[in-house]
Amino acid sequence: MVVLGAGIGGWLLATSKSVPTPNIVGQSKAAAKASLSDVGLSLVVTEEQFSEEIPLDLIISSDPAPGEGVREGGAVGVILSKGPERYVIPDVKGLSATDAAAAITSANLAIGSTTEVFDDQVPAGAVASTSPKIGSEVKPGTSVDIAVSKGPKPVAIPQVVGKKTQVATSAITDLGLLVTTKEKYSEKIAEGVVIAIRPAAGTISPSGTAVELVVSKGPPPVAVPSLIDLPKNKAISVLKGLGLKPKVLEAAATPLNRVYSQDPPAGTMIPKGSSVIIRII
The missing domain is CATH 3.30.10.20 (Trypsin Inhibitor V; Chain A)
Known part of the structure; x- marks a missing residue:
């Protein structure tokens, strides 16, 4: 009986039909299924692996390998690519x-x-x-x-006193520092020019530090005094005492030698150093 069973099994193996495995390496799963179906075979994904050569979702290899025989109607196992490991x-x-x-x-x-x-x-x-x-x-x-x-980079605050605000601001912000401004009247420093800086120039500070610029607003404003009916010389003296410039307009004859009109009118606020016109009669 044993001999008979072995003989039948060998006969079945010898007489079962096989087909060569198509080359499906590099194909997509759908394309490989179609290729195998054409010769009566099915596809089974046995494993997924990373691959530097085979793109994602394409077949890396098959078992049996391409060209090897597989029983007709059988299945071909494949390893599917997960793409490069990243x-x-x-x-x-x-x-x-x-x-x-x-x-x-x-x-x-x-x-x-x-x-x-x-x-x-x-x-x-x-x-x-x-x-x-x-x-x-x-x-x-x-x-x-x-x-x-290491935190903010330390920088030396530049010397910008005497420079115009825009120039000073650029010099400071180019170093990674911040700028705030404060205005102050000055009779000596022109409007828009830096009078002082805080912290002082040369101070080593972390970048991002706020630097305050004190900027001139020019001369302080002065209230024009009432000059009507004042003697000419007295009116001139009053204007000069306030830091204003008298501009005297008078006819050839001025019998009273007194102010009869002024421009700007009394009470007007004007910068120190401005001119005030007085007309003499």
Whole structure:
């Protein structure tokens, strides 16, 4: 009986029909199914693997291999590509170097070098950036360098006293400093020119520090006095005493030698150094 059973099994194997396995490597799952169906075979996905050569969702290999015989009506096992194995560099900005290292290694990546950089936005001791950049997709085991913030870069406040406001502001902001302005009347410094700076020029300050510019508004305003009916010389003396410039208009004959009109009128506020017209009769 044993001999008989073995003889029947061998006969069945010898007489079962087989077909060569089509070459479906590199095809999509749908295309491979169609190719196998054409010769009476079916497809079974046995595994999915990462591949640097075979794009996502295409077939890496088949079992049986292309050209090998497979029983008619049988199934062909395939390994399907998951595409290249890539990992995203995690967002570690603002973390401590220790926590950043843990996040990077947890993402199947490696820690590279650590450097220190000045950064106006990130507190000292926290990660400011990575190389490759955060969010980049890289191969497993890629080395990621981290830059740790030393805080804002210290800079020397420039000397801008005597410069026009716009020029002074540019000189300061170009260094990463902030600018605030305060206006003040000055009889000696022209309007729009910097009178003083706080902190003082030469002071070493972190970038991002606010620097106050005290800017001249020019001479203070003066109220024009009432000059009507004053003697000419008295009116001139009063105007000069207030820092105003008298402009005298008089006819050939001025028998009274007194002011009969003025421009601007009394009470008008004008800058020191302005002219006031007086007419003499």
